[in-house]
Amino acid sequence: xxxxxxxxxxxxxxxxxxxxxxxxxxxxxxxxxxxxxxxxxxxxxxxxxxxxxxxxxxxxxxxxxxxxxxxxxxxxxxxxxxxxxxxxxxxxxxxxxxxxxxxxxxxxxxxxxxxxxxxxxxxxxxxxxxxxxxxxxxxxxxxxxxxxxxxxxxxxxxxxxxxxxxxxxxxxxxxxxxxxxxxxxxxxxxxxxxxxxxxxxxxxxxxxxxxxxxxxxxxxxxxxxxxxxxxxxxxxxxxxxxxxxxxxxxxxxxxxxxxxxxxxxxxxxxxxxxxxxxxxxxxxxxxxxxxxxxxxxxxxxxxxxxxxxxxxxxxxxxxxxxxxxxxxxxxxxxxxxxxxxxxxxxxxxxxxxxxxxxxxxxxxxxxxxxxxxxxxxxxxxxxxxxxxxxxxxxxx
Numbered sequence: 001x002x003x004x005x006x007x008x009x010x011x012x013x014x015x016x017x018x019x020x021x022x023x024x025x026x027x028x029x030x031x032x033x034x035x036x037x038x039x040x041x042x043x044x045x046x047x048x049x050x051x052x053x054x055x056x057x058x059x060x061x062x063x064x065x066x067x068x069x070x071x072x073x074x075x076x077x078x079x080x081x082x083x084x085x086x087x088x089x090x091x092x093x094x095x096x097x098x099x100x101x102x103x104x105x106x107x108x109x110x111x112x113x114x115x116x117x118x119x120x121x122x123x124x125x126x127x128x129x130x131x132x133x134x135x136x137x138x139x140x141x142x143x144x145x146x147x148x149x150x151x152x153x154x155x156x157x158x159x160x161x162x163x164x165x166x167x168x169x170x171x172x173x174x175x176x177x178x179x180x181x182x183x184x185x186x187x188x189x190x191x192x193x194x195x196x197x198x199x200x201x202x203x204x205x206x207x208x209x210x211x212x213x214x215x216x217x218x219x220x221x222x223x224x225x226x227x228x229x230x231x232x233x234x235x236x237x238x239x240x241x242x243x244x245x246x247x248x249x250x251x252x253x254x255x256x257x258x259x260x261x262x263x264x265x266x267x268x269x270x271x272x273x274x275x276x277x278x279x280x281x282x283x284x285x286x287x288x289x290x291x292x293x294x295x296x297x298x299x300x301x302x303x304x305x306x307x308x309x310x311x312x313x314x315x316x317x318x319x320x321x322x323x324x325x326x327x328x329x330x331x332x333x334x335x336x337x338x339x340x341x342x343x344x345x346x347x348x349x350x351x352x353x354x355x356x357x358x359x360x361x362x363x364x365x366x367x368x369x370x371x372x373x374x375x376x377x378x379x380x381x382x383x384x385x386x387x388x389x390x391x392x393x394x395x396x
Contacts, residue, residue, distance in 0.1 A: 034284050066079070066223040083223055122214070129204070133193060137189070138157070153179070300384075317381075317384050321380055
């Protein structure tokens with residue numbers, strides 16, 4: 001019995017594609033549209049989802065706050081001075097900073113009523129506060145190791161307006177505010193901080209300057225914590241105990257941002273949508289290939305009968321038509337994957353979204369086309385192989 005080499009089998013499988021190129025093209029087009037649809041409906045929503053994740057991340061999906069419980073009560077215990085250092089030891093925590101209420105009043109100048117603080121809060125601040133709360137300086141500069149030890153302040157957005165210090169022009173004399181009876185030089189103004197509105201209404205003083213000038217005792221009032229997003233709930237569960245092991249009930253920890261739940265629900269919805277649309281696309285493409293192969297077997301009965309009469313085995317006949325089906329689907333898969341990737345890149349660039357082109361969907365497109373080709377060609381190939389020479393040649 002003569003055995004066909006792999007290259008010969010591929011050559012036989014290409015006979016139908018060469019002799020009927022229009023039909024092969026239309027069948028490949030059907031599978032390519034299906035695969036392109038799968039790439040597009042996964043790629044474009046993935047880019048949109050990445051843009052949505054960036055927006056939701058700005059809402060503090062990885063942030064927590066810890067504050068003193070029962071503020072103002074005689075039984076209230078201040079947060080320990082070592083709180084920041086202890087929280088830093090929690091493995092999923094990526095950043096932690098703190099502020100502390102100095103319980104002092106600020107005014108524009110020394111001619112105003114000392115008891116009129118304009119509903120503003122004077123906070124002692126650590127130097128790493130800004131990156132922890134995603135805040136930015138609008139004018140001037142932030143506190144640093146040199147200025148934090150001296151009477152200098154940075155104003156929140158609302159505090160700057162109420163104190164009449166809205167700009168810090170370069171080359172102009174430094175502006176000052178009065179905290180208690182001490183003049184502090186304004187060195188910076190912050191942009192609004194939606195995640196921490198209390199900062200907008202605050203006047204921020206260096207930690208050591210607050211100790212030396214304002215009688216600050218060193219106990220933080222609010223801890224800002226950022227951690228690995230997937231571990232937010234776990235960190236929240238141990239944060240109070242870490243800060244105050246003896247009396248964790250004296251620490252109030254905010255719940256994770258509602259934006260985190262929205263983000264996870266969005267990801268889940270997108271995932272279900274991706275799977276459904278991809279399945280539909282592949283099924284439609286597979287039906288097109290199967291229909292083409294069934295018709296090809298019917299039209300080529302004479303060829304099948306002649307080859308069987310000349311000694312071709314059932315396995316060789318089956319392999320010929322199965323190869324034709326797989327090659328047809330593979331060509332459609334490559335074309336569809338290419339078109340889908342180009343469409344995804346173009347649309348994401350037009351929308352100015354982050355480009356998300358995962359290797360997985362692209363490889364799945366080509367691999368899925370091969371699987372569809374095998375499944376779609378299985379029945380027609382087996383049907384062709386079962387034809388005896390007399391059955392096949394009876395139609396000649």
